[in-house]
Amino acid sequence: MFASMLLFCEITNPRQLWDAHWESLSDDIEAMTRCERADPTVTLSEDALKDRALYEVDQVLMRNGYRLKDFPTLPKSNYIPSVHGGNRLVKEELVYDRQSLTVDANNAENRLNGDQRNAYETILNAVRNKEGKLFFVYGSGGIDKTFVWRTLLSRLRGQGKIVLAVASSGIASLLLPGGRTAHSRFKIPIDLHDESTCNITQQMKVAELVRKADLIIWDEAPMMHR
Numbered sequence: 001m002f003a004s005m006l007l008f009c010e011i012t013n014p015r016q017l018w019d020a021h022w023e024s025l026s027d028d029i030e031a032m033t034r035c036e037r038a039d040p041t042v043t044l045s046e047d048a049l050k051d052r053a054l055y056e057v058d059q060v061l062m063r064n065g066y067r068l069k070d071f072p073t074l075p076k077s078n079y080i081p082s083v084h085g086g087n088r089l090v091k092e093e094l095v096y097d098r099q100s101l102t103v104d105a106n107n108a109e110n111r112l113n114g115d116q117r118n119a120y121e122t123i124l125n126a127v128r129n130k131e132g133k134l135f136f137v138y139g140s141g142g143i144d145k146t147f148v149w150r151t152l153l154s155r156l157r158g159q160g161k162i163v164l165a166v167a168s169s170g171i172a173s174l175l176l177p178g179g180r181t182a183h184s185r186f187k188i189p190i191d192l193h194d195e196s197t198c199n200i201t202q203q204m205k206v207a208e209l210v211r212k213a214d215l216i217i218w219d220e221a222p223m224m225h226r
Contacts, residue, residue, distance in 0.1 A: 002017070002018075002021070002025055002057055003057050003060035003061050003064070004060075005017070006057075006061065006066075006071060007061070007064055007066065013073070014071045014073055014074050015073040015074055015075075018074055018075070022049075022050055022053060025053045025057070026049040026050065026052065026053035029044065029049050029052045029053055029056075030042065030043065030044050030049065031095075032052075032095055033052070035091075035094075035095045048079075050075070051077050051078050051079040052077075052079050054068060054074070054075060054076070054077035054079070055077040055079040058077055063184050087205045087208050087209065088205065089205045089206055089208075089209040090162070090205075090208060090209050090212055093157075093162045093163070093164070093178070093209065093213075094160065094162065096157045096158075096178075098157070098158045098159070098160060099158075100158075101153075101154045101155075101157050101158035102154070102155075102158035102159075104154040104158075105151060105154035105155035105158055108147070108150065108151040108154060109151060109155075111147075112147075112148070112151065115139075115143075116144065116147065116148050119135070119137050119148055120148050120151060120152060122135065123135055123152060123215070124152065124155065124156075127156060127161070127214050127215050136221075145219075146175050146176070146219065149165065149176055149217050149219060150176070150177065152215070152217065153165060153176065153177055153178070153217070154177075156214060156215060161214040161215070162209070162212050162213045162214055162215075163213065163214060163215045163216075163217060164180075164185060164209070164210070164213050164215070164216045164217070165177065165178055165179040165180070165217045165219075166179065166180050166181065166182040166184075166185045166186070166216065166217070166218050166219070167179055167180075167181060167182065167218070167219040167220055168181070168182055168218075168219070168220040168221060168223040168224050169181070169220060169223065172219050172220050173219075175219075176217065176219060179219075182218060182221075182224060185206070186198050186200065186206075186210075187199040187200050187206065192225050
């Protein structure tokens with residue numbers, strides 16, 4: 001939200017906004033660090049929390065073509081992700097609270113109707129059996145397809161699996177926990193030509209993330225350019 005405000009809301013004093021809300025913006029940083037280091041006793045200093053929070057903001061800005069340095073009044077981050085090794089994108093998809101998600105999935109499963117349950121179980125079984133299938137779930141607006149996606153996300157992430165949730169529009173992506181636009185996640189060019197391809201090479205971290213993914217949920221896929 002902070003990055004979005006910087007990008008789209010013409011904030012007159014970004015530093016004042018940061019100073020007033022940095023604690024809220026870094027609220028989950030310590031928990032993330034504990035998961036990454038597999039050490040529940042890790043505690044971070046105020047400066048370390050600020051550095052990591054600024055780094056996370058910078059990552060969001062970078063995905064939208066900006067950096068922290070484009071906002072001169074904001075402090076710069078000294079956080080170095082390479083110190084902790086590994087693929088940050090993969091780690092981001094593995095830091096969910098599995099116990100809480102499993103409870104959410106159990107509650108949601110009981111609310112699925114017949115058609116929703118059929119789609120849910122068919123997709124779930126394909127993931128469990130590593131069948132590598134492609135499904136197209138069709139239904140008119142208002143039949144709660146998004147509820148099926150959220151239930152799948154809770155169940156599989158609760159099992160420690162990687163599920164990439166993307167949508168064809170930014171608004172739709174906000175309805176999916178951990179959702180991103182397909183353009184952002186898969187590096188799809190905005191200006192498309194007949195020879196256009198996703199800007200991903202084998203060595204990129206996002207390529208490893210896609211390889212490790214157990215399921216990709218793509219909402220509103222038919223709205224995408226062919």
